[in-house]
Amino acid sequence: MSEPTRILAVDDSRSTLEVLKRNLEPEGYEVYTCERVDEALPLLEDLAIDLVITDYRMPQATGMDLIRHVRANYPDMEIMMITGYPSIPGAVEAIKDGAGEYLAKPFTTEELLSAVERIVEKQARRRVFCSPATPPDNFGIIGMSPEMDQVFQRIGKAAATDANVLISGDSGTGKELVARAVHYNSARRTASFVPVNCTAIPDSLVESELFGHVKGAFTGAKDGRAGFFEIANGGSIFLDEIGDASPNMQAKLLRVIQSKEFCKVGSSRVHTVDTRILAATHKDLRRMVDEGSFREDLFYRINVVDIRVPPLAERGDDVLVLVNHFLNKFSKAMHRTPPRITDEALAVLGGFGWPGNVRELENLIQRLVVIVDHDPIDVADLPDPMRFCLSSVSGGNRSLADVESEHIRHVLAMTGGNKTRAAEVLGINRKTLREKLKRMEGE
Structure with missing residues (x-):
């Protein structure tokens, strides 16, 4: 359970302090009060104050003096100025010197709570912004949200097995990062991770790109070439945007995944391959299966472990x-x-x-x-x-x-x-x- 927000209210009006305390404490805030700036200074030193609410005009040291002291010594502390003498120049000066909010007396309970809530939310944003980017156990992927915790748990489970993985998510969510995390935390980490963009391979070159070819296999084949699956032997092949694979590519992929064998273009020699399949898509493959645009047998071959990467929103x-x-x-x-x-x-x-x-x-x-x-x-x-x-x-x-x-x-x-x-x-x-x-x- 998180600690309650601690508020220090400084005002020479006891009635104002009472109003602040009466309205804020029922909302879960921990409120301390004092009537002069010199009384506030020891409290600032002794207590982990999150927010200072100060009057603008007070005898001896003023609210502006307190704001400048807080900014000079407690840069992470938030400040709200309240005053019975509102003015645009005063508001500009207060906010320029570090007050996060400026509230004119008399204020309603709703106005007070709304202002405090905005400050607390702003402080929370700043603390998150300044927090470490890569907490432990997240495979080097940046994220601390509960939604990403679920992704990290799935990565851990997938990495501990040799099962094929289907990673789904909108474009730009980091599906390849997840695939790499699975590979480099698995027993295959010392072998190759081979990314393949299924959208970029012309249908006429699918077999050559996936399985390679021998010298003279077709016009222009002056030398033999290894295909993606051969390069990924012992490691993982990442089939990015597999939802865009043509029917021809889907058939070729299904065959090699089922048999773990392939032949290079221009050769009848059978090669055995041991490659883990990591596939990714931004499309709804289940719907595509129902519509007949994606092979059901291929879908079940690649979708042994599913990992959904949430959108940033x-x-x-x-x-x-x-x-x-x-x-x-x-x-x-x-x-x-x-x-x-x-x-x-x-x-x-x-x-x-x-x-x-x-x-x-x-x-x-x-x-x-x-x-x-x-x-x-x-x-x-x-x-x-x-x-x-x-x-x-x-x-x-x-x-x-x-x-x-x-x-x-x-x-x-x-x-x-x-x-x-x-x-x-x-x-x-x-x-x-x-x-x-x-x-x-x-x-």
Whole structure:
């Protein structure tokens, strides 16, 4: 069971502290309170505080002083500013100096809980993002989600046997990585792993590619050549996208899998082969069998152990772990320090649907590392489809005006108060931004 989130509330108003404590503790938060900044400092040292909620104006040291102290000494701690004197400049200053949320008094219970929930979710994203990319027992494949745990369990079971394996999953999910994990953790690890793209072999060359040919077997065959199965003898052959195999290829594959024998093109000599079959497809082979476009006997030959690789959208926080991995990977290749990435950008990346799966994510991070020449990477640097989905990760149960005002404050803080840059990120002109800011100041 995870530890409860620890919150330290600092406010010179005892009634406000009581409101915070009364509303947050029933939600499972562990709340500590104090009325002055100097009282808060020892608590910060002694307790593993996750979130500081501080008033803006207090006697002696202010909330801004506390924010700067926390940022200088506890960089992983989250901060929320509350105040009875709301202003756009104050919000910009607070968020720019490190406050994750800015809440104006009086606030409703719903507004408070929603703000705290957003902060806790952001903190959880950041912690996942900074976690080790390859936990033990995952065969070198990056992933910590329950969905990937099931994949790792299947890999372990398949690797302990010599059974044929069918790996299914959408394009870009990493089916070849799974196949390699099975091979290199099996008794065949010292022999060859031979990948074969079933889509790329012309029907006229199927037999020659799979089984090889002898010299003079056909026009242009000046020398003999070993086929994929001969090369994979003693090891594993990976039949990628087997669902795209032609009827001719399916027949040839069935024969060699059943008999473990083949003849090279142009020769009658029978060769015996000991090769494990690892096949992969993004198609529904069972449906293809029912439709008659895939051989039922071949399907059952290759589908002894089945491993489904989930799409990236089903893998939860694995997206953030992969973002961190690819940032480090491509930065190292370019001999540069990995760029930082804002919490807002992480939220967008974590909430995106990723139709291209891990391959799409890897391509995007590589492009960002190559193209973006400033630090940190933020929402404005992401492709338009991702920027437009920002609202889907901003939280619910609030009015459109509230969501808009909060987002504008965040963007202004992110751009250091630069209205031209903020307008560019928001996709509006400076005049529209000025009008929105006037309306917000009058709220």
